[in-house]
Amino acid sequence: MAEAKVLLVDDEEDFTEVLSERMETRGFEVHVSSNGYDALKMAQENFYDAVILDVMMPGMDGIETLKHLLAGNPDLQVILLTGVATLQKGLEALKSGAMEFLEKPADINKLMDLIIKARTTRERLTDERIDATMNKILKKRAW
């Protein structure tokens, strides 16, 4: 079983090819998208432990993609990756619900640690959601 299932979204093809190969060597299952529109579709059709998202992309940018992703799945853990990490962009990303904001070039070990953290958070949120649903059902039925 893979360490985690990850969606990598960036319009730089060389970057996604190499990073995904390195992540796969480390036991991660990686899906790749070159734009926000395809990423939204893939996130609807698949279950990801983490999404790594570039901020500056043609068409729908990273922040907008992030907002759409979280609207469809509020538990999704999104790590934003960018070459222009201004304080303003970082704050905007975190306010929009990103788990973390990393500057390119990003250290692969730091990225791996964040993905593992994302998987743990995602599992905890899923467990909490299941517990809440179960409690609701139990309260409704007077056994």
Added chain:
Amino acid sequence: MLEDSELQAGRRELSFFGTITASVTHELNNVLSIVEQVAGLLEDMLAAQESGYPVKPEKLARIHERITRQTKRGVGIIKSLNSFAHGTDEPVSEFDLNHIVGNIITLSTRFAELKKVRLESEYTAEEVKITGDPFLLQQAVFSGFQFLLEDAKKDDTIVVTVSQHENGSAAQVQIKGPAHEKSNRDEPRIEFLNYLTAELGGTFTMNGSEDHRETLTLYFPLNKFA
């Protein structure tokens, strides 16, 4: 004491320089991020080799191909930025209009790409020598391009054409916008384009064409001091 208008012009020049530099450095950072990942991949492969997994020659060839491509891309970006920066060396110099417009178009491509807009350019077969301020001219072309890009949508095209006037004393840069009418007139930018072309000794006109494509024409004398 500087007049308010001079201060404003200076600030807009600085802002133009900043906009271009920010975009270019972002792209250079992308190049370096790829090279950094490729170096990491090589490190992974060396570690695998030490553990008894030999490196496949085709993988090395692919790495070489990537490094070569990204190096060429980086060198191209730096050359354009360097040429752009040298535009401020002298307030008046002789330059080829095709080269100056070509360079600012190269530096503007990323702005178009982010909006998924195509940016095309056409040049004259012969050099068009102009005596004037190359930095102001680039600022005028970029400002015109930005004006039309504001309303451009995905898959639209902006075409920049350089041509020489028939009598040989002037040249023009025509920037043709997307095939739909512009919704925002952006009066301050029109005023600024008028100011820039006047500083270059030329004129600026804006006309909607029959196919509803907004067309900006920047008209310059070959030598405003002649």
